Amino acid sequence: MWNDNSLAGKRVLVTAGADGIGLEITRAFAQAGASVLVCDVQGASLERLAAELPAVHGCRADVSGEADVAALFETVDRTLGGLDVLVNNAGVAGPTGGVETLALADWERTLAVNITGQFLCTRLAVPRLRRGNNAAIVNLSSAAGHLGMPGRSVYSASKWAVIGFTKSLALELGADGIRVNAILPGAVDGPRIRAVIAAKAEALGKPLEEVTRAYTSQAALGRMVTARDIANMVLFASSDLAANVTGQELVVDGLTQALS
Numbered sequence: 438m439w440n441d442n443s444l445a446g447k448r449v450l451v452t453a454g455a456d457g458i459g460l461e462i463t464r465a466f467a468q469a470g471a472s473v474l475v476c477d478v479q480g481a482s483l484e485r486l487a488a489e490l491p492a493v494h495g496c497r498a499d500v501s502g503e504a505d506v507a508a509l510f511e512t513v514d515r516t517l518g519g520l521d522v523l524v525n526n527a528g529v530a531g532p533t534g535g536v537e538t539l540a541l542a543d544w545e546r547t548l549a550v551n552i553t554g555q556f557l558c559t560r561l562a563v564p565r566l567r568r569g570n571n572a573a574i575v576n577l578s579s580a581a582g583h584l585g586m587p588g589r590s591v592y593s594a595s596k597w598a599v600i601g602f603t604k605s606l607a608l609e610l611g612a613d614g615i616r617v618n619a620i621l622p623g624a625v626d627g628p629r630i631r632a633v634i635a636a637k638a639e640a641l642g643k644p645l646e647e648v649t650r651a652y653t654s655q656a657a658l659g660r661m662v663t664a665r666d667i668a669n670m671v672l673f674a675s676s677d678l679a680a681n682v683t684g685q686e687l688v689v690d691g692l693t694q695a696l697s
């Protein structure tokens with residue numbers, strides 16, 4: 438049964454945990470008594486986090502950079518003294534537009550953060566997780582990781598890649614007792630989704646209200662999800678309540694059948 442100690446003492450790394458959904462995940466782990474290290478590319482966000490949650494460790498790192506990730510895991514050893522949970526949360530929205538309008542640099546940058554970043558962090562996390570306590574990896578995918586998303590092809594491709602990575606790792610690491618799951622959020626209310634909707638409205642030449650309505654009406658529940666909804670699922674997937682859950686697509690999207 439879930440109780441206040443369900444995550445107490447867990448050593449957790451949250452990538453891109455200083456803002457957006459990652460910040461809510463960080464808050465949830467900290468409230469649950471876990472020891473948390475957060476990395477982020479934005480120094481200002483890390484400073485705000487330090488003021489809000491002084492017990493949480495912070496480290497500046499870009500998950501797509503091999504040297505940054507190596508330094509990050511030295512910080513993991515120094516501050517947490519081991520690792521039980523890796524949350525591969527870092528991800529960028531990528532460019533919006535028809536495939537023929539996309540620049541190679543934008544395509545490559547999106548893949549570099551959204552999937553290569555998960556690879557770089559996981560590669561260094563696994564030896565530590567093997568020595569960990571009921572270890573788990575949670576990878577942030579998206580509803581666009583099991584549906585197509587017109588105008589966001591590289592984002593969708595990167596999030597489908599997360600699913601293949603997750604299922605392969607679950608098979609590879611099952612014998613070590615390491616569970617690996619993906620979380621597929623629908624549209625999460627917040628500044629990022631508003632920027633995505635604004636970019637889409639501009640690309641389609643449609644009014645902002647119409648595109649916003651399309652985003653909310655595409656879920657059976659008729660609303661966006663919250664960052665807290667995603668943090669709740671991350672906590673569950675990281676806890677011993679999910680002891681036999683691995684290789685799964687954990688969808689938190691109010692039942693979204695298509696993305697526009």
Ligand SMILES: NC(=O)c1ccc[n+]([C@@H]2O[C@H](COP(=O)([O-])OP(=O)(O)OC[C@H]3O[C@@H](n4cnc5c(N)ncnc54)[C@H](O)[C@@H]3O)[C@@H](O)[C@H]2O)c1
Nearest residue numbers: 453456457458477478479499500527528579622624625629
């Ligand atoms: N917001 C949504 O509606 C939504 C929906 C589905 C999936 N997701 C996924 O959830 C995750 C978090 O999304 P979000 O909306 O909170 O993102 P966000 O754009 O709000 O960014 C959150 C944080 O990521 C950091 N960051 C960006 N690039 C980084 C990098 N290379 N290395 C380290 N940190 C980096 C930023 O500095 C920021 O602090 C992403 O993987 C995203 O694709 C988001």
